[in-house]
Amino acid sequence: MTTLRYGDRSQAVRVLQKNLNSYGAKLIIDGDFGDVTEAAVRAYQLKVGLVADGIAGSKTQTMLAGNDCQQLLKNVDLVNAAQRLDVPLASVYAVNEVESKGKGFLDNGKPVILFERHIMYRQLSKVRQEGDDPAELKHHADQLAAINPAIVNPKAGGYAGGTAEHQRLATARLIDNTAALESASWGAFQIMGFHWKRLGYASVQDFVTAMSASESQQFDAFVRFIETDPTLYKALKARKWAEFAKLYNGPDYQRNLYDIKLQRAFERHADCDCGQAVAA
Incomplete structure (x- = not known):
């Protein structure tokens, strides 16, 4: 399904305009996604x-x-997040628009994930209980990496994408359920499972249950991620988009123009009264 936005001209826009009119909009069906159509979409x-x-x-x-659309992110989630983070609603709109992968769930209803084999290797080597032998744990991880390098590996890679990532995760869970769940990124904002404790969840299993429930829960994890990273939070509050993008996306943020996209998205949403409309 093609995403339609301001500036588009196509037969698909004509269909969109016709559908909006069936819900009360009074658009001229001309296939031109201009200001009036954008306002109708927002409404x-x-x-x-x-x-x-x-x-x-x-x-x-x-x-x-x-x-x-019960699982989908709601506008009220963004309004509440803006209040919680004490930032303009436009800032929350911007980070949601740019940092979200768009959809938090696959067509089969499972959450979007990406399994990281190098994180699995790291988590298997992690000392978790008193008496754990670091050398023994690492040796075991190395043995597993030799047997199944697609699932346990010191190096990143091996991605399959889509539903196949759940198959990789299922294999990893047979090795170690907790380490496996911690080694995948979850939902629309691709929050890594190993962050569960920092984000205030009772366990990684509790975190995964939330990520599997709805995009609203996935967005809540994203807000927690910002709240619990003082430097990231400060960059968002100050609208220092380059710093925010570097912290969230890594050093390659400029290649993908994340900071420019955030700035433009903020400016586009700056005059939106969406929050007031919901709160009224």
């Missing part, structure tokens, strides 16, 4: 509770088609 999103970003992605188009 519809607010009406049904979706994130009101004015972008007609798969979620908005799915909702327009009458499908169930």
Whole structure:
């Protein structure tokens, strides 16, 4: 499903306009995604509770088609996060738009994940209990890496993508359930499982249950991630987008223009009254 946004001109935009009109919009069906169509998209999103970003992605188009969207991120989640973080709503919209992978769940209903074999190697080597022998743990991890390098490996890689990542995870869970769950990134914001304790979850299993419940829960983990990283939080508060992008995305953030995208997204949402509309 093609994401439609401001500036697009196509037959798909005509279909979008027609669908919006069936829900009360009074658009001229001209296939031009301009200011009026963007405003109609935001109004519809607010009406049904979706994130009101004015972008007609798969979620908005799915909702327009009458499908169930219980698992999807809600606009009120972003409004509440802005209040919780004490930042403008536009800042939350920006980080959600740029840092989210778009969808938190696969078509089969399972959460989006990426299994990291090098993290599995690290977590298997980790001392967890008094009396654990670090040398013995590392030796065991090395043995597993020799037997199954696609699942346990000192080096990153081996990604399969999509539903196949769950197959890799299932294999890893047969080796060590906790280490395996800690070694995958979860949901729309790809939060690593090993952060569970820092983020305030009772266990990695508790974290995974939350990530498997809804995009709202996944977004809550993202907000916790920001809250528990003082430097990242400070960069967001000050709207130092380059610093925020470097901290969240790593040193290659400039290659993907994350800081520029964040700045532009913030500016685009700066005048939106989406929060007031929800709170009213």
